[in-house]
Amino acid sequence: MNVIELNGLTKTYGGARGIADLSFTVEQGEIFGFIGPNGAGKSTTIRTMLGLIHPTSGSAKIFGKDCLRYGPELRREIGYLPSEVFYYDNMKVKDLLNYSASFYNKDSRKRMLALAERMELDLNKKIDDLSLGNKKKVGIVQGLLHEPKLIILDEPTSGLDPLMQQRFFELLEEENKKGATILFSSHILSEVQRLCDRVAIIKEGRLIALEKISDLKGRTYKKFKLQMKAGSDATPFAIPGVTEWKTAPNGEVSFLYQGDINDILRRIASLELLNLWVEEPDLEEIFMHYYVSREGAGV
Numbered sequence: 001m002n003v004i005e006l007n008g009l010t011k012t013y014g015g016a017r018g019i020a021d022l023s024f025t026v027e028q029g030e031i032f033g034f035i036g037p038n039g040a041g042k043s044t045t046i047r048t049m050l051g052l053i054h055p056t057s058g059s060a061k062i063f064g065k066d067c068l069r070y071g072p073e074l075r076r077e078i079g080y081l082p083s084e085v086f087y088y089d090n091m092k093v094k095d096l097l098n099y100s101a102s103f104y105n106k107d108s109r110k111r112m113l114a115l116a117e118r119m120e121l122d123l124n125k126k127i128d129d130l131s132l133g134n135k136k137k138v139g140i141v142q143g144l145l146h147e148p149k150l151i152i153l154d155e156p157t158s159g160l161d162p163l164m165q166q167r168f169f170e171l172l173e174e175e176n177k178k179g180a181t182i183l184f185s186s187h188i189l190s191e192v193q194r195l196c197d198r199v200a201i202i203k204e205g206r207l208i209a210l211e212k213i214s215d216l217k218g219r220t221y222k223k224f225k226l227q228m229k230a231g232s233d234a235t236p237f238a239i240p241g242v243t244e245w246k247t248a249p250n251g252e253v254s255f256l257y258q259g260d261i262n263d264i265l266r267r268i269a270s271l272e273l274l275n276l277w278v279e280e281p282d283l284e285e286i287f288m289h290y291y292v293s294r295e296g297a298g299v
């Protein structure tokens with residue numbers, strides 16, 4: 001079953017680009033990464049999905065229901081962590097969380113205590129006195145309090161230290177095992193690599209790729225680094241499939257390659273080399289390729 005379904009979703013802000021013609025689905029039980037550089041349109045997409053802003057055209061459905069028409073009903077089933085959290089600073093953490101819990105027909109007290117303990121959040125502190133990372137934890141507990149079926153996280157880890165990030169990821173994995181579907185928006189690519197099954201890549205408001213993480217990592221790209229003898233000719237590498245071409249003053253050359261591995265090895269064999277390395281690129285390097293250009297060789 002599709003938990004999220006976007007069809008040609010478009011939002012312009014007074015003529016300026018927000019998002020354009022976005023279509024993708026997220027299935028029940030997935031941890032889905034939503035990746036893009038700053039200003040790509042991630043928050044706009046999420047706010048439209050939550051029924052908080054009106055799309056200019058196209059539609060967004062959650063659990064098969066239109067996000068605008070059924071907004072309030074759907075939001076009860078969603079845990080949302082916005083990229084920036086704002087609170088009434090004078091409140092105590094527990095008062096805020098109890099207030100949030102009162103919107104749902106569940107007794108969330110036990111869950112609140114368990115989540116707060118897990119995330120080392122002091123419920124008796126005033127929100128005013130909390131650091132940025134601790135405020136983020138309030139948002140996390142608030143978002144997960146009602147055991148939502150869909151968890152939408154917009155840049156969730158900013159401000160969390162590495163230990164807390166780890167705890168948070170474990171928590172998300174547990175929620176996912178219990179059946180929650182998760183949409184995780186980020187520009188930090190290693191997070192997506194660690195947690196997600198599939199990823200949508202968005203750039204300048206448009207979807208530019210939709211991939212399984214395993215496909216992205218496994219078969220598509222290899223990273224070559226080679227040290228050529230001085231004065232060697234690099235033209236054998238001016239072929240489609242070679243991107244991210246970089247040269248260093250010591251004659252070292254590196255590039256990403258996508259294509260028939262025999263083809264590139266024959267070209268390498270035609271050169272006089274001092275050294276050669278073949279590595280798995282990390283996702284960062286692969287995504288950079290998407291961000292910068294989708295065409296041709298970089299030689």
Ligand SMILES: Nc1ncnc2c1ncn2[C@@H]1O[C@H](COP(=O)(O)OP(=O)(O)OP(=O)(O)O)[C@@H](O)[C@H]1O
Binds near residue numbers: 036
């Ligand atoms: N309220 C608004 N009014 C006008 N333009 C907006 C508004 N909100 C977003 N935009 C524009 O829409 C585009 C997408 O912005 P959005 O905040 O959705 O991107 P993002 O991927 O979430 O970026 P970031 O990672 O920086 O938060 C940007 O060009 C932004 O300037």
